[in-house]
Amino acid sequence: MLLDKRKIGNTSLRVDSLGFGCASVGNLYRMLSDQDACDVLNQAWEKGFRHFDTAPHYGQGLSERRVGDMLRSRGESDYVLSTKVGRILKPAGYAKERHGFRSTMPFDIEYDYSYDGVMRSFEHSLQRLGLDRIDILYMHDIGSVTHGDAHELLFDQAMTGGYKAMDELRQQGVIKAIGLGVNEYQVCEQALEHGDWDCFLLAGRYTLLEQEALHSFLPKCEQRNCSIIIGGPYNSGILATGTRKVSEPYYNYAPAPQNIINKVAKIEAVCDEFGLPIAAAALQFPLAHPCVASVIPGVGKAKMIQSTLDLFNADIPAEFWQSLILQGLISDSSPIPKAK
Numbered sequence: 210m211l212l213d214k215r216k217i218g219n220t221s222l223r224v225d226s227l228g229f230g231c232a233s234v235g236n237l238y239r240m241l242s243d244q245d246a247c248d249v250l251n252q253a254w255e256k257g258f259r260h261f262d263t264a265p266h267y268g269q270g271l272s273e274r275r276v277g278d279m280l281r282s283r284g285e286s287d288y289v290l291s292t293k294v295g296r297i298l299k300p301a302g303y304a305k306e307r308h309g310f311r312s313t314m315p316f317d318i319e320y321d322y323s324y325d326g327v328m329r330s331f332e333h334s335l336q337r338l339g340l341d342r343i344d345i346l347y348m349h350d351i352g353s354v355t356h357g358d359a360h361e362l363l364f365d366q367a368m369t370g371g372y373k374a375m376d377e378l379r380q381q382g383v384i385k386a387i388g389l390g391v392n393e394y395q396v397c398e399q400a401l402e403h404g405d406w407d408c409f410l411l412a413g414r415y416t417l418l419e420q421e422a423l424h425s426f427l428p429k430c431e432q433r434n435c436s437i438i439i440g441g442p443y444n445s446g447i448l449a450t451g452t453r454k455v456s457e458p459y460y461n462y463a464p465a466p467q468n469i470i471n472k473v474a475k476i477e478a479v480c481d482e483f484g485l486p487i488a489a490a491a492l493q494f495p496l497a498h499p500c501v502a503s504v505i506p507g508v509g510k511a512k513m514i515q516s517t518l519d520l521f522n523a524d525i526p527a528e529f530w531q532s533l534i535l536q537g538l539i540s541d542s543s544p545i546p547k548a549k
């Protein structure tokens with residue numbers, strides 16, 4: 210299957226508009242055997258996925274190892290791989306569940322957004338991946354949601370030392386693009402004042418469920434030709450499962466609060482009228498925005514790869530989006546996808 214390719218910022222890099230988010234193969238929420246992880250990654254490759262996003266954080270190195278093994282085994286270079294910096298893995302002497310990752314890797318995480326920390330993290334990633342190249346490097350989870358009171362200090366470190374390291378790697382041609390990988394658009398907006406970023410991986414904050422980023426952040430990205438890659442397009446679950454078929458729908462990595470369940474239920478009612486799965490609308494909606502280069506859902510089962518492609522390619526009539534706008538369920542300033 211051929212996916213359309215979109216350019217990243219002012220770089221020469223082009224990514225598929227549908228990518229594969231590799232937190233799942235870092236054992237997010239549940240243990241995946243090596244065989245199951247290998248199956249889902251191979252199935253993704255065989256069905257045509259060529260844009261993969263991973264991070265040291267995803268299973269404390271497990272996701273990078275698994276993705277690297279799959280890519281190396283293919284012996285082809287025609288893919289785009291992103292990983293992240295900002296967390297150094299330190300030997301812990303034991304494995305335990307950390308931040309929802311049920312990984313068996315015996316490492317703890319230490320935040321480090323300094324020049325040396327970024328360079329070290331980049332080298333460690335290449336070695337865990339067993340690959341000689343990374344295409345996009347994101348500064349991971351800088352922002353007050355992750356760091357609370359320590360945010361200001363770490364942000365200063367990141368925008369000086371960390372940025373300098375990333376910019377140097379880009380200027381040397383070692384990587385092709387740099388950005389932030391975060392769950393809050395506000396910190397991306399702040400970062401725009403400090404550096405020349407090619408793209409932002411924004412998770413959960415420009416989706417079928419929430420469009421606050423439309424007001425000031427996305428227009429600034431448009432002005433600067435900075436691309437957006439949409440992580441967590443299902444808002445970590447609820448926009449894929451809906452509210453009815455699961456006992457506990459997930460939103461933002463936790464059981465969804467009632468106000469979110471109520472809003473998603475209203476969107477589902479419109480989907481029912483048009484005979485559409487909500488997940489199809491969730492995958493297609495963000496790509497209508499001119500800044501958005503790609504959506505990268507998390508898929509943890511090989512059998513769901515084909516259904517993800519079917520959702521991505523489903524025909525959605527313009528009347529569906531108009532109906533969501535008329536009912537106030539998406540912003541009336543949202544660009545809406547063209548009918549196929």
Ligand SMILES: NC(=O)c1ccc[n+]([C@@H]2O[C@H](COP(=O)([O-])OP(=O)(O)OC[C@H]3O[C@@H](n4cnc5c(N)ncnc54)[C@H](OP(=O)(O)O)[C@@H]3O)[C@@H](O)[C@H]2O)c1
Pocket residue numbers: 229230231232233262263349350389390391392410412439440441442443444445446449450488505506507508509510513516517
């Ligand atoms: N700060 C950052 O940089 C950041 C933050 C978040 C995410 N991301 C990126 O975005 C990627 C995706 O995010 P995510 O995995 O957190 O959230 P997501 O894509 O919004 O949702 C993933 C969840 O949806 C479920 N799902 C997927 N397709 C489904 C379907 N067709 N039917 C029912 N359920 C379905 C998955 O279940 P199964 O696992 O059972 O398949 C998983 O529980 C990550 O892997 C990562 O690459 C980056």
